[in-house]
Amino acid sequence: MSEIHTIDQSEEPDLTETSEETAAVLPFPLRKKTQDEPTAPGEVKPGEWEAELPDDTADEDDDGVSEGDPVDPPREKYPPSISEWMEAHDKARPTVLPDWVKLPDQRAAVRKWAVRHYSTMVGYHALRLPCVYTPKLLAYSPRGAWRWSTAVGRWVSDAEGLPVRLAAVRAEDAGEYLKLSRQRDARVKLRSVIATVSGFVGLVAALTLYVIAPSWLLMLSVAALTSVLGFAGAPADRPLIDRAKVTFRRRKLSSDIITRAFTAAGLTVKDQGIAFPRPIGRDGDGWRVVVDLPYGKSFADALAKRKALASGIDIAATQLFLDPDLSSERRVSMWIADRDPLAVPSGRTPLLGATRVDFWQPFPWGVDERGNPVMASMLWLSLLVGAVPRQGKTFSARTIALAAALDPHVRLIVFDGKASPDWRAFAKVAHRIGFGIVPRNGVDPVEQLVAALMELKADVEDRYHRLSELPLHICPEGKLTPEISRDKKLNMPLTLVVVDEVQEYLQHPVHGKTVLELLVYLARVAPAVGVSVMNSTQKPDDTACPSVLRDQHQARFSLRVGSWQVSDVVLGAGSYSEGLDASRLLKSHKGVGLLKGMSDEAGIVRTYLADGRDADSVLTRARALREDEGTLSGDAAGEVAAVHNGDAILTDVAAVLGRKEDKVWSETVVDRLADLNPDAYGEWAALEGRAKADQLAAALKPYGIKTDQVWGKTDSGKGANRRGIERQHIIDAVTERNKKRAAK
Ligand SMILES: Nc1ncnc2c1ncn2[C@@H]1O[C@H](COP(=O)(O)OP(=O)(O)OP(=O)(O)O)[C@@H](O)[C@H]1O
Numbered sequence: 014m015s016e017i018h019t020i021d022q023s024e025e026p027d028l029t030e031t032s033e034e035t036a037a038v039l040p041f042p043l044r045k046k047t048q049d050e051p052t053a054p055g056e057v058k059p060g061e062w063e064a065e066l067p068d069d070t071a072d073e074d075d076d077g078v079s080e081g082d083p084v085d086p087p088r089e090k091y092p093p094s095i096s097e098w099m100e101a102h103d104k105a106r107p108t109v110l111p112d113w114v115k116l117p118d119q120r121a122a123v124r125k126w127a128v129r130h131y132s133t134m135v136g137y138h139a140l141r142l143p144c145v146y147t148p149k150l151l152a153y154s155p156r157g158a159w160r161w162s163t164a165v166g167r168w169v170s171d172a173e174g175l176p177v178r179l180a181a182v183r184a185e186d187a188g189e190y191l192k193l194s195r196q197r198d199a200r201v202k203l204r205s206v207i208a209t210v211s212g213f214v215g216l217v218a219a220l221t222l223y224v225i226a227p228s229w230l231l232m233l234s235v236a237a238l239t240s241v242l243g244f245a246g247a248p249a250d251r252p253l254i255d256r257a258k259v260t261f262r263r264r265k266l267s268s269d270i271i272t273r274a275f276t277a278a279g280l281t282v283k284d285q286g287i288a289f290p291r292p293i294g295r296d297g298d299g300w301r302v303v304v305d306l307p308y309g310k311s312f313a314d315a316l317a318k319r320k321a322l323a324s325g326i327d328i329a330a331t332q333l334f335l336d337p338d339l340s341s342e343r344r345v346s347m348w349i350a351d352r353d354p355l356a357v358p359s360g361r362t363p364l365l366g367a368t369r370v371d372f373w374q375p376f377p378w379g380v381d382e383r384g385n386p387v388m389a390s391m392l393w394l395s396l397l398v399g400a401v402p403r404q405g406k407t408f409s410a411r412t413i414a415l416a417a418a419l420d421p422h423v424r425l426i427v428f429d430g431k432a433s434p435d436w437r438a439f440a441k442v443a444h445r446i447g448f449g450i451v452p453r454n455g456v457d458p459v460e461q462l463v464a465a466l467m468e469l470k471a472d473v474e475d476r477y478h479r480l481s482e483l484p485l486h487i488c489p490e491g492k493l494t495p496e497i498s499r500d501k502k503l504n505m506p507l508t509l510v511v512v513d514e515v516q517e518y519l520q521h522p523v524h525g526k527t528v529l530e531l532l533v534y535l536a537r538v539a540p541a542v543g544v545s546v547m548n549s550t551q552k553p554d555d556t557a558c559p560s561v562l563r564d565q566h567q568a569r570f571s572l573r574v575g576s577w578q579v580s581d582v583v584l585g586a587g588s589y590s591e592g593l594d595a596s597r598l599l600k601s602h603k604g605v606g607l608l609k610g611m612s613d614e615a616g617i618v619r620t621y622l623a624d625g626r627d628a629d630s631v632l633t634r635a636r637a638l639r640e641d642e643g644t645l646s647g648d649a650a651g652e653v654a655a656v657h658n659g660d661a662i663l664t665d666v667a668a669v670l671g672r673k674e675d676k677v678w679s680e681t682v683v684d685r686l687a688d689l690n691p692d693a694y695g696e697w698a699a700l701e702g703r704a705k706a707d708q709l710a711a712a713l714k715p716y717g718i719k720t721d722q723v724w725g726k727t728d729s730g731k732g733a734n735r736r737g738i739e740r741q742h743i744i745d746a747v748t749e750r751n752k753k754r755a756a757k
Pocket of ligand 1: 358359400401402403404405406407408409551603604605619620621622623
């Protein structure tokens with residue numbers, strides 16, 4: 014990341030007073046005006062110092078340069094110093110060895126490319142040898158034999174001399190004809206002898222081979238002869254051997270191609286061109302090109318024309334990566350991949366082979382577009398993961414949680430708003446775990462989440478107090494350390510809170526607000542004491558996942574989203590102008606996303622894959638590890654969290670109210686309660702209409718909730734006024750109760 018230094022005007026040195034030592038620290042060489050120099054009105058007075066700027070145009074008049082003179086001074090006016098001269102020659106000197114020979118990563122890339130290229134070629138031809146080339150050779154060999162024997166016949170009979178002899182006949186030149194005939198007879202005689210002897214030798218060799226040679230030699234000879242005849246008989250327009258159609262295209266890039274692309278994209282004009290501050294060279298599985306745009310054009314302009322540039326280079330847009338260069342706004346660094354690197358799966362997670370992980374250290378999460386490993390760290394931060402469905406949001410978040418699971422000293426709290434099978438196996442290790450938002454078997458998972466987050470909030474506050482009270486030799490900087498976090502007596506383990514599909518909880522009609530407040534608090538305050546929050550959502554918009562929560566996440570990971578605006582919502586405003594746009598990812602880019610805020614560099618991560626079976630095997634190992642270390646706790650250890658049964662009715666009524674139902678008839682609520690928990694509410698549902706309402710009113714009275722007349726529609730569609738409850742009353746009562754619990 015770059016630091017932008019702003020200069021405080023008030024801190025500028027007072028140049029009018031100083032005349033000696035300060036010159037050494039100023040950015041420009043200073044020169045004192047001599048007394049005899051003419052001083053124009055308003056100019057610096059004699060004795061003052063002025064900065065001699067490198068841009069000579071400021072001193073045009075002084076230097077005698079008049080209007081209309083060329084802007085660039087002629088070279089001979091400013092002879093280069095020896096150091097300039099040497100620097101220019103240093104730049105111009107070609108290197109003895111090309112870069113790819115000297116740099117280990119480029120050497121490795123070339124080696125990889127060569128292996129891939131030649132193994133593909135060999136495989137291609139090896140497959141075609143028996144099923145394409147051999148039948149073709151066999152088919153063409155009779156024609157080859159015919160062509161060969163006619164060629165021999167023409168040679169023996171000196172057929173090439175025939176046109177000349179015929180010309181002598183037509184010219185009735187008897188002398189010439191006799192000379193040519195004699196020459197032909199001599200040739201034919203000699204060639205006939207050679208042909209007969211060769212034929213005889215050939216026949217004897219063939220018979221000898223047939224009689225005494227081992228069968229492999231015979232076969233080899235027949236194959237060789239057939240191949241030769243097959244080649245001779247092959248039609249000239251149809252080559253016998255196909256060219257290997259290698260699936261990847263590797264173009265040699267040249268400055269002409271790049272200039273063409275920039276011109277076609279309208280980023281420069283034909284005569285202006287672009288500058289190449291560095292030679293085009295290989296970089297991993299692609300090309301690195303650095304260009305300087307014409308003055309006035311910026312990186313943002315190039316970014317906006319990315320597709321046009323890709324078209325100009327004649328590659329897919331997914332192969333083109335543009336990075337800004339901090340040295341100049343008009344400098345653009347391009348990486349042009351040989352093929353779409355994001356469609357290449359990064360492979361299975363190395364966690365499968367890991368016996369344990371130290372969550373204090375970065376752990377492998379994936380690779381970037383060039384195949385370099387990307388390490389993740391959840392220390393001191395919260396992470397937001399966003400994407401459209403089925404892009405790998407859960408899998409990528411789960412790989413992080415798996416790393417946490419393999420550190421037996423990390424406490425895991427896992428809630429999945431969708432109740433999918435993806436997180437079930439975490440029950441083996443998770444301190445608190447819950448699935449979905451619908452109560453089952455008398456347990457409301459949303460209540461569970463609220464309870465877990467409250468427990469955590471209390472823990473976080475407690476950690477702040479205790480860390481500041483710990484003796485200096487244990488806690489020298491007032492911060493959590495690996496030793497403190499692993500000390501079971503201190504009970505401050507690193508904690509990872511995972512809330513997948515967080516929007517389901519945030520939109521809960523009753524608990525949504527409480528969940529939001531708790532998550533905002535934890536995402537903002539908890540990372541500093543070792544409690545990291547990882548929320549993922551497929552709906553990052555303000556309604557489903559308000560910005561007050563999103564903004565608390567220091568790190569963001571966006572897999573494919575629908576538009577650059579949504580990408581900015583996940584990654585943070587301004588990400589698009591930095592070149593980060595997750596809407597450019599394709600459907601085929603599963604598990605691939607843009608990561609921002611986890612380290613100084615933002616970029617692409619192709620996350621490693623851990624499917625359900627892999628996750629299960631890692632978690633089985635993680636549980637065994639925790640059992641050995643004695644760190645299994647909470648739900649995974651079978652410790653039942655404090656259950657608040659006293660106000661079950663409040664929880665249950667909250668659970669049966671729909672998201673958009675402001676007022677619901679008491680009878681309807683009782684029927685729904687009976688569906689939710691027939692044992693507890695079955696008898697209420699059996700009561701007649703008015704009695705049902707009375708029963709509910711009596712049950713809710715201790716919480717200050719009254720039932721009122723509520724307008725609604727019966728099943729037949731008619732309007733009616735009956736007793737009912739307002740959702741807001743229930744929300745207020747639940748919030749009040751939660752506050753009391755938290756205070757306790
Ligand atoms: N790193 C990866 N490499 C290859 N394929 C992956 C990777 N991550 C996920 N996938 C594939 O993408 C599919 C969808 O992944 P996942 O369930 O994580 O998506 P999701 O965004 O959470 O979807 P939903 O929102 O429906 O839960 C997986 O079944 C898997 O086949």
